[in-house]
Amino acid sequence: MVRKAGGSVVPYVYDFAEGGRNSAELLGAKGASLAEMTRMGLPVPPGFTVTTEVCRVLRATGDLPEELAGQVAEHLSALEAAEGRRLGQVDDPLLLSVRSGAEFPPPGAAETVLDIGLNDLSVLGLAKEQGWGRERFAWDSYRRLVQMLGSTVLGVPPSLFEDVLQQVRDQHRVADDSGLDTCDLIRIVESFKDLVLERSGREFPQAPAEQLRQAILAAVTPLSAAWSRPDRSREDPAAGSDTAVTIQRMVFGNRGADSGSGVAYISGSATGGWGLDGVYLPNAQGEEVLSGSRDALPLQQLARLDPASFHRLRECAERLKDRYSDLCAVEFTIEKRVLWLLEARRQDPGG
Secondary structure, eight states: OEEOTTSOEEOSEEETTSOOTTOHHHHHHHHHHHHHHHHTTOOOOOEEEEOHHHHHHHHHHSSOOTTHHHHHHHHHHHHHHHHTOOBTOSSSOBOEEEEEEESSOOTTOOOEEEEETOOTTHHHHHHHSSSTTHHHHHHHHHHHHHHHHHHHTSOOOHHHHHHHHHHHHHHHTOSSGGGOOHHHHHHHHHHHHHHHHHHHSSOOOOOHHHHHHHHHHHHHHHHHHHTTOTTOOTTOTTTTOOEEEEEEEOOOSOSSTTOEEEEEEEEEOTTSOEEEEEEEEETOOHHHHHHTSSOOEETTHHHHHOHHHHHHHHHHHHHHHHHOTTEEEEEEEEETTEEEEEEEEEOOTTO
16 A cells, blocks of 8 residues: 555545545546445445546656555455455456546546456356346457457557448348347457457457456556647646546446436426436447447437336436536436446536
8 A cells, every 4th residue: 555754545546435526536527426326325336446646646657556456456356245256257257347537527538448357268157147138248248348448458440340340230231239149249259359469469358357457557548648748738627637447347238128328417497397308228338328329219218118217217316416506417327127327427617
């Protein structure tokens, strides 16, 4: 652990149960919202946040704090114990998401890697678990990991992965990835791994701990590097905002028709009432909703598809509205009709 001159420990990693809505400078906007929702008892996938202090150390020294690895390992061990699963175990592994999140996130700056922990062995173990569509789900998840880690961490242009996907879609005459079967996805994963090796000169990392390390480093590096640009505007808070990194247990919106992801927008009225608008995409992860790669449904359709989850979402949104005066959006995922909240976004201070 790091210690200040006076001997006190400097923590670089915080559990979601620590911090709150006023901790955005330390935990980033995403980490602060997750901490606040956890403290409120709302359904948040468990995890922890690497603080913005790591970004500041990296900017000042050119290296990550040497104590960071041990602190991440300590929090990961606690998460594994609570979940009863380990990162990298072959059968039903614990899988993680890694997302960057500054106090004032610059547009397009967020780094996201989903399904960390899958490799050539654990994907087979995940595919053997009981349940409808489990084999396709496992390979679809592995495809997402190789694609996101390859583009975010290993520098492969995202368009090259999309070209591979489009070729397979065209061959089968399907509009999107939901029309591809397990064999198609296995073929895509192997093509993606070949692409990673060809373009980066490195094999796709099979060790889950190395996947996690590389994803954390990629998440904190871009904004730290931005501070060295001579044209950086010191008056623009977004341009100079250090980033934190949230690490969470994965929840899956791509597990069939009873799962999905969406964004709910809080709206007010002249009479003082409030409403809930937004979008919902069945059998999809949140990145598909945010990217617009598939046509989403109006949020009100969720009330027909899954009334219980819609009612729960509205209850959570009302509690968050009462807690945040400037709340504008709630990102969520539904996994097998169980609602999970991924972020409560506040109004952009610039507008």
